[in-house]
Amino acid sequence: MSEPLVERMREFGTTVFATMTKLAVETDSINLGQGFPDTDGPERMLERAVEAVRSGANQYPPGPGVPELRQAVSEHRKEWYGLAYDPDGEVLVTVGATEAITATVLALCEPGDEVIVFEPYYDSYSAAIALAGAVRKPVTLRVDAGRFTFDPAELAAAVGPRTRAILVNSPHNPTGTVFTRAELEVIAALCRERDLVAITDEVYEHLTFDGVEHIPLATLHGMRERTVMISSAGKTFSVTGWKTGWICAPPSLVRAVQTVKQFLTFTSGAPWQLAVAYGMREEMGWVAAQRASLEAKRDRLMAGLEAAGFAVLRPAGTYFVQTDIRPLGFDDGLDLCLRLPELAGVVAIPTQVFYDHPARGSHFVRFAFCKKDDVIDEAVTRLQRLAASGG
DSSP states (O other): OOOOSOGGGTTTOSOHHHHHHHHHHHHTOEEOSSOOOSSOOOHHHHHHHHHHHHTTOOSOOOTTOOHHHHHHHHHHHHHHHOOOOOTTTSEEEESHHHHHHHHHHHHHOOTTOEEEEEESOOHHHHHHHHHTTOEEEEEEOEEETTEEEOOHHHHHHHOOTTEEEEEEESSOTTTOOOOOHHHHHHHHHHHHHHTOEEEEEOTTTTOBOTTOOOOOGGGSTTTGGGEEEEEEHHHHTTOGGGOOEEEEOOHHHHHHHHHHHTTTTSSOOHHHHHHHHHHHHHOHHHHHHHHHHHHHHHHHHHHHHHHTTOEEEOOSBSSEEEEEOGGGTOOOHHHHHHHHHHHHSEEOEEGGGGOSSGGGGTTEEEEEOOSOHHHHHHHHHHHHHHHHHOO
8 A cells, every 4th residue: 555644744743742751761862852740730720620520511512612711712812912902803712823823824825825833843743734735935943142033134135025924933942042033023024015924833832031022913003904913821820731731813714714623623621721710810920930930940940050061041931941952062963863862862853853954053953851859960961972972
């Protein structure tokens, strides 16, 4: 039998996260690869999920999402960003942000349309674009003054007659950069001038550090009406397994995405939606404490990585630290990450797998710091072995 997988998906295979997590299990290594916390979210929010299950919220909820969560999302957007979204028609609940992104791309892009992404990019973006039969147009983020940023001229040059959308991830995974207002204004101006849709992945919106502000693209002039704003509960409340996300957008864009989404998953689990609605109204204090805790963990891991000989880039947000491995005598991040369990008993993610141009990221390796302090400390101790190995 010939290869059954459709051609447009053959480049993807198993995700790097599944591969590296499997390697961590097989080698009993510390997993600083995949970005999931090893502690749970706010206790009372977890109890609300249990209460929802026991009270009978176990059948299909409404396709757009339970009213309580759509209202809570609407209130959150107004309180935090001054953005008014009607919970009945401008908010759609999804099975995590990954489904939201995929359904949006499928809904808005015809075969041959182009979608601009900033590389390195989260791996599901390229798969979603391929599923739609669209074309990925990468714009490379490069290090300047200690942070990843883009060249406005390069971004403008990437826009062509078939460009349909720009996919903007800020706070950005995997680099940890948070786009500044000036950078966002460049993106917004292009969207307005070239009539582009912005798809914004903002799952780390509440996890920024050092007083850095997250600015939603939809808050900029003329952008609310052309932006699909995507977020989720997973990172905000440390419940990544709940897979509860949402989009906020004008009614025509929400209708388009829901038309596709209803034939992907139809709806999302009701108990998690009810619990998240509670969390958004009552547990933002917990989120603030979690952000402070993550900032301390970031600093803890950075110090350890620097002591182990890595060149470390300071992230302004997310769960991740990017490191330059060249000072250790290595120059191929994929090779190092495959050997790292043997060399140090630690698993990380090679950043180059998130590029269309892998050579531009071959010397970067990503580590996650959303772990318990003792796990971080043990990982750092193990990584000291690398300095002795000398590449």
